[in-house]
Amino acid sequence: MSKQIPFVDYLVLGDKPHLVANECTGCGARFFDRRNACASCFGTLFKKVDIVTEGELRAFSIVTFAAPGVKVPFVSAIVDCGGTSVRCTLTNVEPSPEHVKLGMKVRLALVPVGADDEGTEAINYGFEPA
Amino acid sequence: MSKQIPFVDYLVLGDKPHLVANECTGCGARFFDRRNACASCFGTLFKKVDIVTEGELRAFSIVTFAAPGVKVPFVSAIVDCGGTSVRCTLTNVEPSPEHVKLGMKVRLALVPVGADDEGTEAINYGFEPA
């Protein structure tokens, strides 16, 4: 089987796929990206924390018009994962207002993105109805 | 013979090729480009004036390194044409400090740029030693 890598470095693959954040040791603010200092308290020490894989849909848009190369339609969403907000695309759901409801329960799912020329497969995350 | 057009619209071809400027009717400031108002006195009325075709070299640089597609070396110059400063490339002169001297007398010369796909030939101006 070919090598797999996460699509972004805050996605951890393996037996129990999950997202990780950089948590400020001073104030607890969480960041998915690399930060020079904490935007909240200016501290410079961070630790890795796991994000729970279940959440609730807090906002969404069904995007039907996008830049060239971006496949539409897709459901862009903000999911509340136990107090940490996550940006994602919903997967395994029909992209229509009848099937996507604010407040619905969702869970982390893996989404293969395809392989590069060396056969390395990138795995992305999404959220699907729980 | 193919159709000829000036490389810039402030060059007039014909029997006596020369440059023209837009002169502010209020204060006499001259501009080679289209202006919404006069940079000097804010007036909005301009008339066309002919620029004398002889001048004196006031500043130059021999450019030996330029953007891709620009042929080097060339002599970039500022010429004083009877009180109106003109930017140009010198022509018919060797591009070396031995041959280009501050204060030297120069005169307008035409420089063909080549034809487009419809056979229209663009004619540029330069200045050459007088």
Added chain:
Amino acid sequence: MASDDIWILGIKMTKFGKHPDKDIVDLASEAAMAALADGGVTMKDIGILAAGNLMGGGGVGQQIQKQIGQTGIPVYNVSNACATGATALRTAIMAVKAGEVDMGLAVGVEKLAGAGLLGAGGKAKSDKKVYEPKGRYGAVGSVDGRIGTDSMPGVFAQVGMEYGHKYGGASFELFAKISEKNHAHSTLNPLAAYTKRMTLEEIMNDVMIAYPNTRSMCSANCDGAAAAVVVSGAKLKTLSLEQQRRAIKVKASVLTTDPWQEACQVLPDVNTLTKNAARIAYEQAGVGPNDLDLVELHDCFATAELVHYDNLGLCEEGGAADFFMSGASWRDGKTPVNVSGGLESKGHPIAATGIANIWEVCHHLRGEAGDRQIEGAKVGLAHVIGLGSACGIHILEKSGL
């Protein structure tokens, strides 16, 4: 001499729309020269120029000088996304407040007609042939579409949906009705890019861009410019009675950015910075939301207008849907909002917007708004927000003369 007493002496916007024969400097010069003439002054009187433009090549302030008068005054080229125009005005105001000059000129200009979707890059997003983590998220490809959306219609759709989820009452139809109001308002504005009244059905059945925003619920890309001359109160007293009478008092001029909050890293928080700016502006001006005779707020999308009713304190917290459904924000309502037609129909030439909305308010306060005049308007508010983020709020009051 430092001054806290700042007035708008002259202000103009160009027609918004398509100007294929004009470059950005033509448009900016047209607005600037018109604003100077409106104020009865020339470039000789101006001590500072602040200018904004996002899509051009930079240095627009100096380019404008060469077309309207090159007098050697300091130029500040500024940018703050969609709040760029307001930032230019703020910069000119700050120079007057600092006592460095007694008169300043602010200009915003943009050419956007046919620019397509903003925020989504514009270049095709193709993945590398060999995956290599890039940037602060270590992504091996473009995230747009794969991890939510980068497009403005989608981002602001989520902003509106989030409000609906929190407080209820929001629906596709409600958002479309907000757009219906603004398109109706636009029919009275000869400078708007689009002045066609649209039915609710037409709006809801228009091309869907990012649910719940259809095309007619999105701000219209277009060309345009706007410019304003600001003057200190002391200097204004030396000018003619007519100039003093038409001058509009800047009761508040505020710029904020978004303070950190938990979710701002995944969905821009357009609320807190607007609430902060509004609070500071009402304090500075000594007025409250109930004193406002009209409001021009940043309806870059219909979904955005809803949340800003709340952010600007035009309604009780959570009451934006009820506020709108009461008819309050129509031009004959309690607090007319976007009587210009708003960005959805007037158009949104980005860097011009933050001065054009102030022109709209001034136009009414001077009693010069013609068919769309809000009768007896004395105090108005102009709001603009750019992602990144920056929020500009100005509260304006007519002269007592």
Added chain:
Amino acid sequence: MASDDIWILGIKMTKFGKHPDKDIVDLASEAAMAALADGGVTMKDIGILAAGNLMGGGGVGQQIQKQIGQTGIPVYNVSNACATGATALRTAIMAVKAGEVDMGLAVGVEKLAGAGLLGAGGKAKSDKKVYEPKGRYGAVGSVDGRIGTDSMPGVFAQVGMEYGHKYGGASFELFAKISEKNHAHSTLNPLAAYTKRMTLEEIMNDVMIAYPNTRSMCSANCDGAAAAVVVSGAKLKTLSLEQQRRAIKVKASVLTTDPWQEACQVLPDVNTLTKNAARIAYEQAGVGPNDLDLVELHDCFATAELVHYDNLGLCEEGGAADFFMSGASWRDGKTPVNVSGGLESKGHPIAATGIANIWEVCHHLRGEAGDRQIEGAKVGLAHVIGLGSACGIHILEKSGL
């Protein structure tokens, strides 16, 4: 409370050079966090952020906030070509002078390592297949090379040659000797991009870029950032004695643009706006050129340094060549100029330059410049100029404490 009493509380520059592993936000954050620490304050104390960056994607101020502290304060993204850093500082100073805040932060950052020739486009200039007049000159093709030069080395070569033609005494060798001085100075500056002493022969025999500027006579493209914290005098009095002692007084802060003159449409006039800025700055500061213990001036090219001796009044009109040949601008001369090594060796990350040159002056006024300390320096001047054009001049004085 409006304040005319402005001080630099903290200031830092990063190492200039190649930083392939850092993005512009890393560099800017490093400089900003260091400037805050240098001033003994945090983002909580800062009331406004002004930031400049030319080559990035825009909105650098807000990007920096997210890395150093997102507190909701107003952000001004500014640009003025090579005067961008000075413009950011001026904007922060103006906010303090206006009484809007008592402390402000200014940041300039650029990544330019390997950027190649600036001002010359960068894209290949190919003519249209069918001629069509474009732009304000109605040109049917690219004018660079065909009607003079668009490249910075060539433009500033002409500026120096023009001075030489008018006043005499300038030659290839003279310009090269100016570069020799700056490269010699750079050997004492650990933050400079290049610190190699070069002989006159090496400089004159280096690759010719645009006669008379060889490669070592041109400013070096590189990466870097610089940041400064400014504070009102009233606020400074509430801080520690150590902070007060290290604070540097801003005696003058001036920004100008080029007023119209006959030739400015064909060759940028970098002289008049510098002369105007210098005159205003000396007036504001109450000092003259003879009072300056050191000067950092904008030697984007060796040919530019010569004309600015004259423009800044360091010599009699027309006497720049004699002034230089007297040794006056060497670090042991009457008026040391560019003891940092100047843009030719320290490097020129465009938007950072206008704050980095102020850092250099402050460093000496504080007596913290180590091996390259100008002993007993009390007053210094920092000058920067960007084409388009804008000129920033700051005069700085050490604390009397």
